[in-house]
Amino acid sequence: MSTEAAEIEGPDILKEWVGKPRVYEKAFNPELYHEVQQFIFREARLQDIHDYDAWEALWTDDALYWVPANGTDTDPERQMSLIYDNRSRIALRVRQLKTGRRHSQTPPSQLARVISNFELLKSDSEDLKVMCNSQIFETNMRGDTMWASRNEYSLRRVGGELRMAYKKVVLINNNKAIYTLSFLV
Amino acid sequence: MDGGFKPKWDELIQPGRVHGSLYYDQGIFKEEVEKIWFRTWVYIGHESEVPQKNDFVTKSIGPMPVLMVRDMKGEIQLLLNRCPHRGNAVCVQERGNRARFTCPYHSWTFANTGELINYAFPEGYKGTDKSQLGLGKVTRIANYRGFIFGSMAPEGPTIEEHLAGAKRCIDQLCDNSPTGEIEITAGFLKHRTRANWKFILENECDGYHPAFVHSSIFSVSDSAIGDLYGDNAVAVTRDLGNGHTEVDPRPEFRRRDKPMSWFGTTPERLPDYVAQMNEAYGADRARQIMIDGTPHTMIFPNLFIAEIQIFVIEPVSASESIQHSTAIQFKGAPDINRRLRQQTMGSVGPAGFLLADDTEMYERNQRGLEIREPEYLFLKRGEHRERRDEDGYRIGHSTDDLPSRAIWEHYREVMEDK
Ligand code: FES
Numbered sequence: 176m177s178t179e180a181a182e183i184e185g186p187d188i189l190k191e192w193v194g195k196p197r198v199y200e201k202a203f204n205p206e207l208y209h210e211v212q213q214f215i216f217r218e219a220r221l222q223d224i225h226d227y228d229a230w231e232a233l234w235t236d237d238a239l240y241w242v243p244a245n246g247t248d249t250d251p252e253r254q255m256s257l258i259y260d261n262r263s264r265i266a267l268r269v270r271q272l273k274t275g276r277r278h279s280q281t282p283p284s285q286l287a288r289v290i291s292n293f294e295l296l297k298s299d300s301e302d303l304k305v306m307c308n309s310q311i312f313e314t315n316m317r318g319d320t321m322w323a324s325r326n327e328y329s330l331r332r333v334g335g336e337l338r339m340a341y342k343k344v345v346l347i348n349n350n351k352a353i354y355t356l357s358f359l360v
Numbered sequence: 361m362d363g364g365f366k367p368k369w370d371e372l373i374q375p376g377r378v379h380g381s382l383y384y385d386q387g388i389f390k391e392e393v394e395k396i397w398f399r400t401w402v403y404i405g406h407e408s409e410v411p412q413k414n415d416f417v418t419k420s421i422g423p424m425p426v427l428m429v430r431d432m433k434g435e436i437q438l439l440l441n442r443c444p445h446r447g448n449a450v451c452v453q454e455r456g457n458r459a460r461f462t463c464p465y466h467s468w469t470f471a472n473t474g475e476l477i478n479y480a481f482p483e484g485y486k487g488t489d490k491s492q493l494g495l496g497k498v499t500r501i502a503n504y505r506g507f508i509f510g511s512m513a514p515e516g517p518t519i520e521e522h523l524a525g526a527k528r529c530i531d532q533l534c535d536n537s538p539t540g541e542i543e544i545t546a547g548f549l550k551h552r553t554r555a556n557w558k559f560i561l562e563n564e565c566d567g568y569h570p571a572f573v574h575s576s577i578f579s580v581s582d583s584a585i586g587d588l589y590g591d592n593a594v595a596v597t598r599d600l601g602n603g604h605t606e607v608d609p610r611p612e613f614r615r616r617d618k619p620m621s622w623f624g625t626t627p628e629r630l631p632d633y634v635a636q637m638n639e640a641y642g643a644d645r646a647r648q649i650m651i652d653g654t655p656h657t658m659i660f661p662n663l664f665i666a667e668i669q670i671f672v673i674e675p676v677s678a679s680e681s682i683q684h685s686t687a688i689q690f691k692g693a694p695d696i697n698r699r700l701r702q703q704t705m706g707s708v709g710p711a712g713f714l715l716a717d718d719t720e721m722y723e724r725n726q727r728g729l730e731i732r733e734p735e736y737l738f739l740k741r742g743e744h745r746e747r748r749d750e751d752g753y754r755i756g757h758s759t760d761d762l763p764s765r766a767i768w769e770h771y772r773e774v775m776e777d778k
């Protein structure tokens with residue numbers, strides 16, 4: 176992967192929301208870009224149709240699934256997060272959903288999400304670092320809810336296939352009071 | 361009260377049954393704001409949320425925002441974020457550190473003790489008494505072991521009188537910390553729900569629902585919670601007075617007689633914490649504290665101490681509320697604090713294994729009340745087996761509606777101005 180990169184800094188006042196500066200890849204590899212997109216579109220589809228087992232199989236063994244609250248670069252070892260799941264807690268989350276008695280997902284939310292604005296970040300390891308935006312339309316018994324987030328992934332090639340080692344979902348309104356979020360975001 | 365709106369409280373609230381309109385009527389909600397939220401003691405925040413001089417954080421008293429400030433002298437102030445000039449917000453940050461607040465509209469500047477320091481172009485205010493133009497404040501403020509309460513009424517019972525039997529629960533919580541102090545430092549999850557605040561209030565000590573609402577998580581994790589909320593449970597519900605209620609699991613934990621069993625762990629797994637506890641209290645007392653664990657207590661109207669986390673209930677309207685939740689931290693006990701946070705994060709908030717489903721129930725209850733038959737909710741479970749404990753408090757089985765009945769009796773007294 177090219178080391179040519181651009182650091183994009185936002186104004187200080189936005190740091191809490193856009194996070195610390197990230198270093199973006201300037202080089203463009205269309206094949207890699209396509210492969211990454213296809214992987215994340217597939218993940219989105221599995222989440223939308225509640226295919227829990229297939230979604231869980233996308234994770235690596237050392238996975239971390241993080242949905243922070245009250246900002247972007249909070250310290251998850253000190254501050255409350257909406258989700259801060261290691262691999263075994265991801266499995267527990269999936270097992271709960273599969274009981275059919277996870278009441279907030281019975282019946283399951285009807286979902287369609289749009290993923291866009293893919294950018295590759297400079298990575299210090301073999302893992303691919305990807306940023307993208309997500310917008311999710313949810314409808315359930317309460318009514319209709321729109322969700323929006325900036326997502327960050329670390330993807331790893333395991334046996335030729337991409338896997339998720341890390342997924343961070345920064346809800347744009349994560350400093351506000353939000354409704355129940357029990358589908359896979 | 362204005363107009364013809366005069367609810368007949370004795371008809372709406374009867375022994376063991378309450379009318380559905382208490383949860384959806386906007387007129388009743390307005391009455392509650394005046395008589396409960398703007399009159400009785402309400403939990404605001406914890407002093408550890410503003411540790412340094414000039415720290416402030418936005419809190420609320422009922423549906424009204426309040427700035428909890430540690431002023432330049434180190435005193436806690438509860439300021440109202442409304443400029444006395446024309447009502448603008450003097451602060452739009454949720455938290456921070458500042459000695460003064462300047463209103464952006466016409467630049468009036470206030471000290472963080474509330475006094476007006478100066479205004480722009482003072483010539484135009486010749487002869488005006490500045491001391492009358494400070495920020496509004498929550499009229500009374502009280503600190504019980506770090507928990508800050510506010511009341512908008514100029515007089516009334518002291519915080520100790522108000523807390524009644526719930527004082528023991530706050531003490532019990534603090535005793536579980538080797539320093540005798542707890543801290544609230546992890547930030548809050550804010551969970552919005554389209555339901556009346558009293559559904560949340562009543563659910564907190566409802567020991568009847570966990571076996572059903574939370575069966576999904578209990579069945580896939582090794583949770584011993586069933587022993588507390590089963591048909592054969594020895595845990596009790598208790599009316600602590602003034603609308604405060606608890607589920608007291610100590611009979612069960614004392615039967616087990618195993619320190620840290622309340623937290624689903626063993627002393628071996630928390631060696632530093634256990635050593636600190638023995639040091640602080642002596643081995644015998646420490647052992648008893650670590651057997652009994654922390655309380656499960658709902659302090660009327662808005663502070664729920666849920667063993668390892670607190671919830672603060674914020675009413676928004678008759679049919680909308682916000683639950684603020686965070687992990688309790690024991691001051692100076694890092695090894696247990698990490699586990700307290702991890703366990704709390706799994707359980708509570710919009711994505712929590714437990715609270716997502718409780719909140720789903722609140723919303724379904726709320727929608728259910730749109731159906732107008734039967735008009736009343738039925739809260740008589742365990743009425744026949746209520747009894748008194750050795751201290752004279754009313755107790756019941758852990759799955760009984762006793763906490764709801766206690767809440768509604770207190771509520772009726774407050775709403776009837778007794
Ligand atoms: S409204 Fe605040 S200075 Fe005018």
Ligand SMILES: [Fe+2]
Pocket residue numbers: 569570573574714718
């Ligand atoms: Fe519950």
